[in-house]
Amino acid sequence: MSQAADGRYELYYWPSIQGRGEFVRLALEDAGANYVDVARLPEDQGGGVRAIMSLLKSEELEALPFAPPLLKSEGRVFAQSPLILHYLGPRLGLVPNDEQSRLYAHQLFLTVADFLVEVHDTHHPIGVALYYEDQKPEALRRSEIFVKQRLPKFLGYFERALEKGGGHALNGGFSYVDLALFQVMAGLGYAFPKALARVSGHYPRLVALREEVAARPRIAAYLASDRRLPFNEHGLFRHYPELDLG
Amino acid sequence: MSQAADGRYELYYWPSIQGRGEFVRLALEDAGANYVDVARLPEDQGGGVRAIMSLLKSEELEALPFAPPLLKSEGRVFAQSPLILHYLGPRLGLVPNDEQSRLYAHQLFLTVADFLVEVHDTHHPIGVALYYEDQKPEALRRSEIFVKQRLPKFLGYFERALEKGGGHALNGGFSYVDLALFQVMAGLGYAFPKALARVSGHYPRLVALREEVAARPRIAAYLASDRRLPFNEHGLFRHYPELDLG
Numbered sequence: 001m002s003q004a005a006d007g008r009y010e011l012y013y014w015p016s017i018q019g020r021g022e023f024v025r026l027a028l029e030d031a032g033a034n035y036v037d038v039a040r041l042p043e044d045q046g047g048g049v050r051a052i053m054s055l056l057k058s059e060e061l062e063a064l065p066f067a068p069p070l071l072k073s074e075g076r077v078f079a080q081s082p083l084i085l086h087y088l089g090p091r092l093g094l095v096p097n098d099e100q101s102r103l104y105a106h107q108l109f110l111t112v113a114d115f116l117v118e119v120h121d122t123h124h125p126i127g128v129a130l131y132y133e134d135q136k137p138e139a140l141r142r143s144e145i146f147v148k149q150r151l152p153k154f155l156g157y158f159e160r161a162l163e164k165g166g167g168h169a170l171n172g173g174f175s176y177v178d179l180a181l182f183q184v185m186a187g188l189g190y191a192f193p194k195a196l197a198r199v200s201g202h203y204p205r206l207v208a209l210r211e212e213v214a215a216r217p218r219i220a221a222y223l224a225s226d227r228r229l230p231f232n233e234h235g236l237f238r239h240y241p242e243l244d245l246g
Numbered sequence: 247m248s249q250a251a252d253g254r255y256e257l258y259y260w261p262s263i264q265g266r267g268e269f270v271r272l273a274l275e276d277a278g279a280n281y282v283d284v285a286r287l288p289e290d291q292g293g294g295v296r297a298i299m300s301l302l303k304s305e306e307l308e309a310l311p312f313a314p315p316l317l318k319s320e321g322r323v324f325a326q327s328p329l330i331l332h333y334l335g336p337r338l339g340l341v342p343n344d345e346q347s348r349l350y351a352h353q354l355f356l357t358v359a360d361f362l363v364e365v366h367d368t369h370h371p372i373g374v375a376l377y378y379e380d381q382k383p384e385a386l387r388r389s390e391i392f393v394k395q396r397l398p399k400f401l402g403y404f405e406r407a408l409e410k411g412g413g414h415a416l417n418g419g420f421s422y423v424d425l426a427l428f429q430v431m432a433g434l435g436y437a438f439p440k441a442l443a444r445v446s447g448h449y450p451r452l453v454a455l456r457e458e459v460a461a462r463p464r465i466a467a468y469l470a471s472d473r474r475l476p477f478n479e480h481g482l483f484r485h486y487p488e489l490d491l492g
Contacts, residue, residue, distance in 0.1 A: 063350040064407050066357045076346070080356040082328070083349060100322070103329060104309040110326040111312045117363055125371050125384065127391035138371065138384050145373035161310050 009035040009088075010072040012052045017235035018187075020081045020116065021069040023109075026179040027085060029222040031092035037227070082110050085176050094179070096172030108161060108169050108177045112184060115154040116236055119187070122146045123238050132233075132240065143243035147195045151188070155203050158184070162205035181206060182213035187237030194246025255281040255334075256318040258298045263481035264433075266327045266362065267315040269355075272425040273331060275468040277338035283473070328356050331422050340425070342418030354407060354415050354423045358430060361400045362482055365433070368392045369484050378479075378486065389489035393441045397434070401449050404430070408451035427452060428459035433483030440492025 009028060013021030015037075028035045041047025052068050055061075055077065065079035071088070078084050086106045089095035095105045125142040126135040158181055161169055169177035185206055188196045200207055213219055222228055231237055255274060259267025261283075274281045287293025298314050301307075301323065311325035317334070324330050332352045335341035341351045371388040372381040404427055407415055415423035431452055434442045446453055459465055468474055477483055 062346065063353055064403070064410055065353075066360075066403050078349065078353065080353050083353050083356060086352075087349065100308065103324065103333065106332075107309055107311075107324065107326050107329050110329060114312075114363075117360075121367070121371075125367075126388050127395070129391070129395060135387075138387070141381075141384070142372050145375070149373070149375060157310070157312050164310055 007034065007074075009033055011035060011037050012039055012055050012070040012072070013037070013068045014052070015039040015047070015049065016229065016232075018183075018229055018231060018237070019069075019235050020113075022183055022229075023081050023112075023176075023180050024069050024071065024084050024088070025227075026183060026219065026222075027088055027092055027094055027176045029227070030176075030179055030216060030218050031094060032218055033092055040227075082106065082113050085109055085180075089176050092176070094174070094176040096170060096175070098172075101170050101172050101175075105170055105175050105177050108158075109180055111154070111157065112177070112180045115150075115184065118146060118150050118154075119191070120236050122191075122243055123240060132238070136242075139240075139243060144245055147192065147245045151192070151195065152199060152202070155199070155206060159203045159205055162209060167205060167209065178209060178213060179219075182210050182219075185210040186214075187231065190231040191237040191239050192244045192246075193239075194244045198246050253280065253320075255279055257281060257283050258285055258301050258316040258318070259283070259314045260298070261285040261293070261295065262475065262478075264429075264475050264477060264483070265315075265481050266359075268429055268475075269327050269358075269422075269426050270315050270317065270330050270334070271473075272429060272465065272468075273334055273338055273340055273422045275473070276422075276425055276462060276464050277340060278464055279338055286473075328352065328359050331355055331426075335422050338422075340420070340422040342416060342421070344418075347416055347418050347421075351416055351421050351423050354404075355426055357400070357403065358423070358426045361396075361430065364392060364396050364400075365437070366482050368437075368489055369486060378484070382488075385486075385489060390491055393438065393491045397438070397441065398445060398448070401445070401452060405449045405451055408455060413451060413455065424455060424459060425465075428456050428465075431456040432460075433477065436477040437483040437485050438490045438492075439485075440490045444492050 011021065011024055038051050039047055039049060043050055055070055056065055061077050063077060065077060067079065069081055069084060071078045071084045078087055089102060089105060090097055095102055122143040123132050123139050124135065125138045132139060165171045168174055169181065214223060257267065257270055284297050285293055285295060289296055301316055302311055307323050309323060311323060315327055315330060317324045317330045324333055335348060335351060336343055341348055368389040369378050369385050370381065371384045378385065411417045414420055415427065460469060
């Protein structure tokens with residue numbers, strides 16, 4: 001893909017998983033933004049994993065990226081999903097337009113990102129380069145602690161944030177953090193359906209927010225489209241029934 | 247402690263470890279900032295862990311924090327070390343004063359923060375609430391992969407960033423990211439001395455930066471003072487010889 005000279009955003013993320021890129025996709029979709037999910041284009045149209053690798057290795061970038069997701073905007077390339085959403089938030093109208101709200105949204109999203117590492121490590125507690133099957137006893141042990149201790153700790157925090165914000169993460173209105181909390185609940189519902197069902201009565205605001213977000217017209221259209229990749233066992237949220245210690 | 251009405255910064259972080267709070271301490275120290283490390287004061291002067299807990303549970307905060315470090319500044323409380331340093335950077339003169347540099351510094355620091363999770367999980371791959379001794383076989387397995395794969399991947403990235411920046415993380419000059427990379431190298435030198443010695447020839451700029459930062463007058467004074475807590479086996483970087491697979 002050539003430079004987005006027309007104000008279009010270009011997202012570079014693994015084309016076969018939701019992963020961390022999904023938090024960016026949801027924001028772009030909810031805002032109805034003009035964007036291309038570059039790596040989902042065919043290789044002969046400049047897409048595929050090759051497009052990500054080529055951008056990662058580019059010698060021309062002013063800011064050296066470590067890993068996808070990458071966002072190209074106004075000729076610059078940003079990495080790190082928390083930073084990308086901090087950058088996009090005001091541009092997409094997905095955060096109230098004052099510094100205090102922006103920083104609080106960022107703080108909440110950083111905690112979502114911390115939680116995602118813990119979700120990921122339930123199936124990969126030993127190493128990202130190993131298969132799940134090669135770290136299964138460790139994954140079982142970690143998942144037990146995740147379900148009993150970490151899941152309630154994080155969901156309890158997010159629920160208190162929603163209580164403080166009157167049903168949304170920020171008091172000032174809907175934000176990309178609400179989209180992120182939707183994705184967290186959707187992902188947990190896929191990966192840990194029994195464990196989530198057992199505790200979700202404690203998190204009525206998270207449950208309600210998940211439904212509210214799913215019903216937003218642009219999100220509903222996105223979720224029904226083939227742009228929304230299905231959850232699967234290559235991403236962040238994976239359903240291994242033996243880890244779902246309900 | 248009462249409100250910092252005099253422009254003083256208040257840091258709230260565990261008083262017995264360097265941990266993630268150390269990245270904030272180094273920035274405040276290097277800038278010669280007026281700050282109080284609140285929890286290191288005696289309890290009868292408003293300090294101790296009790297001060298952290300009381301702030302974490304405060305009903306008056308506009309922005310709900312999840313965990314320390316917390317920074318109180320101008321009556322507001324910020325959590326998440328990447329956000330705290332993004333906020334402090336320009337105020338302390340520890341990042342070039344343009345949006346592009348600020349965002350790149352933030353992007354680099356977010357990747358440092360990701361690396362710190364992996365460092366931590368070498369000794370706690372199963373659960374933070376368990377003792378190291380209760381997850382030792384898993385820690386050995388994770389550390390082997392850390393030393394062989396993850397350490398070179400992250401250090402290689404940081405080294406390339408220093409190459410691009412002409413010896414510092416940002417081309418525009420010294421920044422809090424340089425302080426963070428010093429701390430990463432110091433921590434690895436404590437926790438994994440053999441593994442680091444074996445590979446450090448590949449990272450001449452990181453080695454040089456560590457020495458340069460240690461020699462900065464305010465940092466040298468800090469490191470020699472009792473304000474600098476020693477590394478120990480309660481923090482992020484822990485020296486367990488059996489994990490140091492040189």
